[in-house]
Amino acid sequence: MALARGADMQGPEAWLPLLLLASLAGRCPAGELEAPELVTVVLGQDARLPCLYRGGPGEQVAQVAWARAAAGEGARELALLHAQYGLHVGPAYEGRVERPPARGPPDGPLDGAVLLRNAVQADEGEYECRVSTFPAGSFQARLRLRVLVPPLPSLNPGPALEEGQGLTLAASCTAEGSPAPNVTWDTEVKGTMSSRAFEHSRSAAVTSEFRLVPSRSMNGRPLTCVVSHPGLLQDQRLTHTLHVAYLAEASVRGLEDQKLWQTGREGATLRCLSEGQPPPTYNWTRLDGPLPSGVRADGDTLGFPPLTAEHSGVYVCRVSNDLSWRESQVTVEVLDPEAASGKQVDLVSASVVVVGVIAGLLLCLLVVVVVLMSRYHRRKAQQMTQKYEEELTLTRENSIRRLHSHHSDPRSQPEESVGLRAEGHPDSLKDNSSCSVMSEEPEGRSYSTLTTVREIETQTELLAPSPGCERAAGEDCDEGIKQAMSHFVQENGTLRAKPTGNGIYINGRGHLV
Structure with missing residues (x-):
């Protein structure tokens, strides 16, 4: 009864008899006290603090006392569970501690677990469970309560x-x-x-x-x-x-097929394409004046009434948002089908005229080139002919002059130095089968032409004695031949001119006249 009265007392006085009873120790075999080392609970949830004593047959658990062990402050009573008088909660935890629902059979071992409601961070720490039994005595165990504070990101x-x-x-x-x-x-x-x-x-x-x-x-x-x-x-x-x-670049669509933009067409539209963040706004203008009557701007779309010639012009789409702005412009040309066909015919005619003019110019150019080339070649031929005649004249004059000098030379030549290989007539001097003449001018220039040889032969024929000379004055003719042959020497069957200052070189084989 005194224990019962003590259980009804408030304050530390109520704990003294219970603690004295729990401190009694017997000599009986010890039982086993089960308590985890760590109990984890989330902030705001209930924390179950387990403490289970498993004793031998005939043992009785008198009470279970819970206290919080605070460093430097001593034990702070949490709760007391008595087998007969029930649960008593310490003043600091009034209303927060209670017995959890029983998990074992009613006649099983006393479960000394308590339930700590609405755990807070201040509840985190070490707790001590002390079990008082009879006649085995008291047992104690410690566990740590960890309160998890989940983040609020x-x-x-x-x-x-x-x-x-x-x-x-x-x-x-x-x-x-x-x-x-x-x-x-x-x-x-x-x-x-x-x-x-x-x-x-x-x-x-x-x-x-x-x-x-x-x-x-x-x-x-x-x-x-x-x-x-x-x-x-x-x-x-x-x-x-x-x-x-x-803000993306702006572009205008709708003019992909320019042929569709003809007078009378209905439903023609232009659309301005762009995108941005924040969404852009669109503004349509006409570069050369206000928008024509009937043209409607609806956001990114510009709608036209039935097309007329006045709808032609340059249209500008301006796109803007809080960041920047962009512009794009297109030229609209409304075509008249009849005028377009007339222009096409005119274009073909103009093309034909242009081709004809170009062909005429090319023909004139060709004629001019032919005339110029003909005149050039004609003038070139005249120059070559004139030069040839000048050279021929000079050669002829030199040949005649030297032939006259030979006939007028008073010096006499020995007859035995003349060895003509003549086969028949002294006219063999006129043989021009392969002869060529090169004459030297006082300045050192030489000319070589077949005509010169022929002229020399002609002069020789003029100077040679005629057949009548043999019949009339044979002795005079022989004298002339001897005098002419005195200017040559015979070597290996050929006549070679004697080295004099008046010799005429005929060709590269050494023939001299």
């Missing part, structure tokens, strides 16, 4: 990305927990990541940054931060969609 986008920038921060991901979480990135975008950690008294924070070189191909791509931690059932993933500001 946050993803922070970097500054605005623009195409053309260098290495730029795309996003940073921060996670804080106990123990320190692991932060990685999952993306198909090419980039670099770096991490740094900050230690706190009860937790650690990790920040990871992802940097890249912005390009338009990255626009709309996902960038995912992955946080793993023992307190998480699965990895936490935070996804950020990249937005890269850019």
Whole structure:
């Protein structure tokens, strides 16, 4: 009864009789106390602190006392489980400690486990379980409670990305927990990541940054931060969609087939093609004035009413967004089918005229070339003929002059020095089968022509005695022949001129006249 009354007391006085009873030790064989070394719980969840005594037959567990062992502060009572009076919770844990649901049979060993509700980081530490039995005495065991603080990651986008920038921060991901979480990135975008950690008294924070070189191909791509931690059932993933500001070049479509742009055509349109981030706006203008009446601009499309000649002109599409602007222009020429056919005929006629003119010019050029070449060759032939006649005249004059000099030479020559190989008549001097004459002028020039030999032979015939001379004055004719032959010598059956200053060289074989 005193124990029961003590159980109803509040404060440290209620624990004294129980602790005294638990400190009694017997001489009976000892049982076994089962308690894990480490109990892990996630912040905010309930922590079950197990303590199970397996004793021998006839042993009875009187009570189980739980206390927290704090370094330098002594034991702080957590709870007391009595076989008869039930659970008593210490003031510091009032409303947070209770008995868990029984796991064994009712007549089984006393399970001294307690349930600590809504665990916080302050609950982390060492706890002592003391079991008092009869008659074996008391047993104790220690376990460590670890409270996991799962991280709450946050993803922070970097500054605005623009195409053309260098290495730029795309996003940073921060996670804080106990123990320190692991932060990685999952993306198909090419980039670099770096991490740094900050230690706190009860937790650690990790920040990871992802940097890249912005390009338009990255626009709309996902960038995912992955946080793993023992307190998480699965990895936490935070996804950020990249937005890269850019503006593509502008181009206008619709004039691929210029023949379709004819007067009267309906539904003609021009479309301006471009893309960008943020989405661009389109503005249509006409270079040489305002847009014609009936022409409508609807975003990237410019619509025309039935085409007329006034729709011809230069149209400009201007594309712009917050980053930049681009322009593209096209020239629209609305064709008149009738005028086009007339122009085609005129073009054919003009082509024929041009071809005819070119052919006429080429013909005239050919005639001029032929005339010039004919005149050139005629003039060249005249020059050659004139030169030939001049040379022939000079040669003839020299030959006549030298022949006269031979006949007028008063010197006498010995008769035996003349050896003509004549076969019949002294006219053998006229034989010109292979003779050629080369005459020398006082200046040293020589001429060699067959005509000169013939002229010499003609002169020789004029000077030679006629047949009448033999009949009328035979002796005078013989005297003349002897006088002429006195200028030659006979060697090996040929006549060779004597070395005098008045000799005439006829050809390369040594014939002299």
